[in-house]
Amino acid sequence: MFLKKLVMASAMTLMAGEALADCEISGRVNIVGNEFPAIQTVGNGAKECTGGKVSANLTADHQKINVAGMTGNPAEYTSAIVANSSIVALMNEDVIRPLDDLVAKYGGGLKKNQLITIDGKVMAIAFMANAQHLVYRADILEQAGVNPPSTYEEMLAAAKTIKEQGLMEHPIGGAYMAGWNLAQEFNNMYIGMGGEFFEPGTAKVSINNEAGIAALEMMKALSGYMNPDFLTHDSNATNAEFRAGNVALMNMWGSRAATLPDADGVDPAVKEHMAIAGPMTVGGGKIPATTLWWDGWTVAKNISDEDAAATFKALTYAIRPEILNDTTSPQAVWLIDGYQPTPAAQGVFDAANAGSVPYPMLPYQGLLHSALGAELSDFMQGKEDAATALADAEAAYTTAAKEKGYLN
Amino acid sequence: MKHKTFFWFILPTATAMLLFIALPIVSVVTQSLFTPHEQILKTVENCTPFNCTESTVVDLEATEKQRVEQPLGRWAGLSIYLDRGHLATTAIAEAWNTRTSLGNFVDRLGNLPFYRAMSFTLTYTFVVTPLLIVLGFVIAVAVNSLHRHLKGLVIFFSLLPMIVSPLIGSLVLFWMIDSRGVLGTGLQWLLSNPDLSLKASTELTWIMLIVYGVWHSAPFAFVVFYAGLQTLPQDTMESAMIDGATRWQQTKYVVIPHLMPLVTFVALIQLMDNFRVFEPIVGFNAEAHASSLSWFIFNDLGGETRLLSSASASSVLTIIGVAILLSPVLVRTWRDFNAKG
Numbered sequence: 001m002f003l004k005k006l007v008m009a010s011a012m013t014l015m016a017g018e019a020l021a022d023c024e025i026s027g028r029v030n031i032v033g034n035e036f037p038a039i040q041t042v043g044n045g046a047k048e049c050t051g052g053k054v055s056a057n058l059t060a061d062h063q064k065i066n067v068a069g070m071t072g073n074p075a076e077y078t079s080a081i082v083a084n085s086s087i088v089a090l091m092n093e094d095v096i097r098p099l100d101d102l103v104a105k106y107g108g109g110l111k112k113n114q115l116i117t118i119d120g121k122v123m124a125i126a127f128m129a130n131a132q133h134l135v136y137r138a139d140i141l142e143q144a145g146v147n148p149p150s151t152y153e154e155m156l157a158a159a160k161t162i163k164e165q166g167l168m169e170h171p172i173g174g175a176y177m178a179g180w181n182l183a184q185e186f187n188n189m190y191i192g193m194g195g196e197f198f199e200p201g202t203a204k205v206s207i208n209n210e211a212g213i214a215a216l217e218m219m220k221a222l223s224g225y226m227n228p229d230f231l232t233h234d235s236n237a238t239n240a241e242f243r244a245g246n247v248a249l250m251n252m253w254g255s256r257a258a259t260l261p262d263a264d265g266v267d268p269a270v271k272e273h274m275a276i277a278g279p280m281t282v283g284g285g286k287i288p289a290t291t292l293w294w295d296g297w298t299v300a301k302n303i304s305d306e307d308a309a310a311t312f313k314a315l316t317y318a319i320r321p322e323i324l325n326d327t328t329s330p331q332a333v334w335l336i337d338g339y340q341p342t343p344a345a346q347g348v349f350d351a352a353n354a355g356s357v358p359y360p361m362l363p364y365q366g367l368l369h370s371a372l373g374a375e376l377s378d379f380m381q382g383k384e385d386a387a388t389a390l391a392d393a394e395a396a397y398t399t400a401a402k403e404k405g406y407l408n
Numbered sequence: 409m410k411h412k413t414f415f416w417f418i419l420p421t422a423t424a425m426l427l428f429i430a431l432p433i434v435s436v437v438t439q440s441l442f443t444p445h446e447q448i449l450k451t452v453e454n455c456t457p458f459n460c461t462e463s464t465v466v467d468l469e470a471t472e473k474q475r476v477e478q479p480l481g482r483w484a485g486l487s488i489y490l491d492r493g494h495l496a497t498t499a500i501a502e503a504w505n506t507r508t509s510l511g512n513f514v515d516r517l518g519n520l521p522f523y524r525a526m527s528f529t530l531t532y533t534f535v536v537t538p539l540l541i542v543l544g545f546v547i548a549v550a551v552n553s554l555h556r557h558l559k560g561l562v563i564f565f566s567l568l569p570m571i572v573s574p575l576i577g578s579l580v581l582f583w584m585i586d587s588r589g590v591l592g593t594g595l596q597w598l599l600s601n602p603d604l605s606l607k608a609s610t611e612l613t614w615i616m617l618i619v620y621g622v623w624h625s626a627p628f629a630f631v632v633f634y635a636g637l638q639t640l641p642q643d644t645m646e647s648a649m650i651d652g653a654t655r656w657q658q659t660k661y662v663v664i665p666h667l668m669p670l671v672t673f674v675a676l677i678q679l680m681d682n683f684r685v686f687e688p689i690v691g692f693n694a695e696a697h698a699s700s701l702s703w704f705i706f707n708d709l710g711g712e713t714r715l716l717s718s719a720s721a722s723s724v725l726t727i728i729g730v731a732i733l734l735s736p737v738l739v740r741t742w743r744d745f746n747a748k749g
Contacts, residue, residue, distance in 0.1 A: 063710075063712060064709075064710060067714075084456065085712055086712055088712065088713075089712050089713060089714075091465060091466065091468075092447075092466050092713070094468045094471075094472065113457045114457065115455070116454075116455065116456055116457075117453075117454065117455035117460075118452060118454050118455075118463075118465060119450075119452035119453065119454075119465060120452070120453070126456070126457050129457055129458075169602075177693060178693075178695050178696035179695060201451065201464070203449070203464075227587060228587060228603060228605035228607075228608040229586060229587050229605050229607040229608055230608075231607070231608065231693075231696040232582075232607050232692075232693035232694075232696075244588075246588075292458050294456055294457050294458070335457055352458065358456055358458045358459065358461075360463075361454055361456075361463055362463065362464055363447065363449070363464065363465060363466050363713075364713075366711060366712035366713040367711075367713050369711075369712065370707070370711040370712070370713070374521070374695075374707070377695075377696035378519070380696075381608075381610070381696065381697075383610075384519070388519075392519065395492050395499075396492065396493065396521070398492075399491045399492040399493050400493070400713075400715055400718070402491070403443050403444070403484075403488060403491070403715060403717055403718055404443070404444050404447065404713065404715070405443065405444045405445050405446040405447045405482070406447050406449075408446070
């Protein structure tokens with residue numbers, strides 16, 4: 001589905017011929033967002049506009065400043081670049097504006113599937129997709145005589161073989177750092193096991209069940225094949241382990257996997273034999289144990305209509321089809337017209353085609369994510385059993401949700 | 409001093425204290441007593457690049473109306489202080505009533521975030537503070553007895569741990585003790601245990617944080633004691649020498665009593681600093697093993713959904729904790745002051 005839409009879109013661009021020509025704006029543009037290569041490209045694209053002042057603050061700490069920077073009137077930032085999880089905080093605080101009229105006026109080049117629509121109103125324009133999927137070392141797997149795993153059970157078996165043959169001491173890598181990363185890995189596994197985070201239609205959490213325990217047990221089994229420091233490894237550290245040739249199998253972000261072999265000092269064997277495949281399933285489930293993500297931009301509510309129009313025009317210009325070239329195309333799975341998937345994008349496409357679910361955009365999902373991140377590390381260290389860890393996470397979530405007024 | 413003169417003299421200080429100390433505390437206390445409004449949720453259709461689904465969002469209009477009516481939020485009283493993230497009174501009562509043994513109760517207490525953080529923070533504070541005072545004193549005495557040409561250089565190097573910013577210092581050590589780092593591999597080789605990981609064990613992580621804490625703060629104690637040593641009364645020292653006091657006796661009966669007020673000062677400052685331990689926990693990625701109230705505040709404010717009331721309650725608890733820790737030292741200082749007066 002997803003792939004088909006993209007191919008259709010590319011064809012339509014060719015027909016449409018020239019899109020936006022120049023970018024002339026009259027107003028102030030100030031963008032806040034994360035700082036990975038694809039977002040840098042978008043920020044630089046917006047800066048090409050003339051007639052108004054365009055600035056961008058791209059930083060890994062963007063989530064700590066975007067709400068505060070958009071709350072004032074007039075807001076400091078006229079746009080925040082967000083993902084499905086982080087748009088929720090902006091919506092909850094009511095600091096971004098519906099874009100329907102701007103899309104009608106200036107958004108001719110945008111495709112329907114780029115419009116993030118909430119309650120019938122366009123709230124953000126997506127420009128790239130992301131997902132976690134399998135990254136592996138083809139040479140090591142071949143030496144061990146195993147196929148690239150399509151399930152986590154196969155991954156465990158492959159790791160066992162690799163370890164037994166003495167090819168690697170810790171063949172599995174994983175971003176299991178206590179906090180956000182660990183919680184995200186649990187989310188993946190829990191979704192793969194067919195779990196539901198909340199009782200339908202309510203903010204009442206329900207993760208302390210068979211699927212939750214099975215998810216944790218699987219994570220524990222995987223961690224047995226990881227570097228013993230796994231609770232301190234985020235995706236950067238896990239990538240470093242892979243680059244150093246210490247890891248043969250890992251579940252990694254598409255946005256990071258593509259540029260993985262480009263760093264200095266990467267082991268030549270890794271450069272040559274790194275391979276990408278779709279996400280794995282777990283526990284006999286059909287839905288892959290991963291989540292789909294989009295990254296997109298928003299426009300602040302508390303700014304003049306003139307600045308809002310300037311921001312919309314500059315950012316639409318920044319994601320026009322002409323920005324795609326040999327440097328920018330591999331940076332992400334672009335949702336832009338005319339994007340030709342590079343081999344590095346295969347994992348994310350497979351994730352979308354295999355029916356993976358998007359990360360939930362619920363107002364209270366972030367609270368559960370934080371609670372899981374803080375409470376699951378005891379289980380991973382073997383200090384308590386899975387049911388206790390999940391009960392702790394539920395209790396921590398319930399406390400936070402009560403404070404924020406989602407639960408009574 | 410005339411009242412009027414005194415008033416004008418103290419006014420700038422008093423204003424600054426009011427603005428930068430009293431008002432923020434009032435604001436934090438107020439924030440901790442209120443929580444956000446009950447969220448009014450509605451179900452809508454969301455469309456993303458992947459699919460369209462039914463989803464829940466906050467009803468902004470209804471929420472805005474509540475905000476205008478009650479700008480501070482809902483009155484929560486002490487409920488935030490007593491919830492599971494802080495003092496956890498209900499959870500403690502339950503753990504006590506259903507305990508199987510005292511050990512079981514302590515275990516369950518250790519499973520609650522606040523008490524787990526306290527057990528680390530207090531251990532850290534009460535191990536690091538005395539150790540850094542002793543170490544600082546030893547360095548000060550050693551440096552003081554060096555030849556004057558060497559002193560400058562040695563003082564500079566002794567101060568380095570304090571000059572390096574705490575986050576950077578802990579990050580440097582963090583990578584050195586990594587299981588593939590210099591110190592980590594060295595330890596594995598020394599103890600011939602290839603699976604040894606300083607970062608994977610709670611006990612070793614605590615020891616590592618404590619060693620780091622002493623390393624980082626000892627220069628402060630050293631500088632203060634070194635300054636104190638320069639004011640050592642030479643007559644008393646000479647008399648002690650004439651009386652045949654050994655080096656140890658001189659130190660014990662002359663130097664230490666002379667430096668005692670400074671020890672109080674260093675203890676005060678360091679108790680306060682160590683109770684707020686934060687940077688090493690972040691720098692060492694140690695949150696799976698050790699946490700503190702300061703780390704709670706950081707975590708509450710850094711998530712995708714900020715918990716302002718919870719962070720405020722943690723701040724107030726930190727202030728109360730520091731006050732309790734400092735009370736013996738303050739009482740002692742007050743007594744000394746009165747005795748002299």
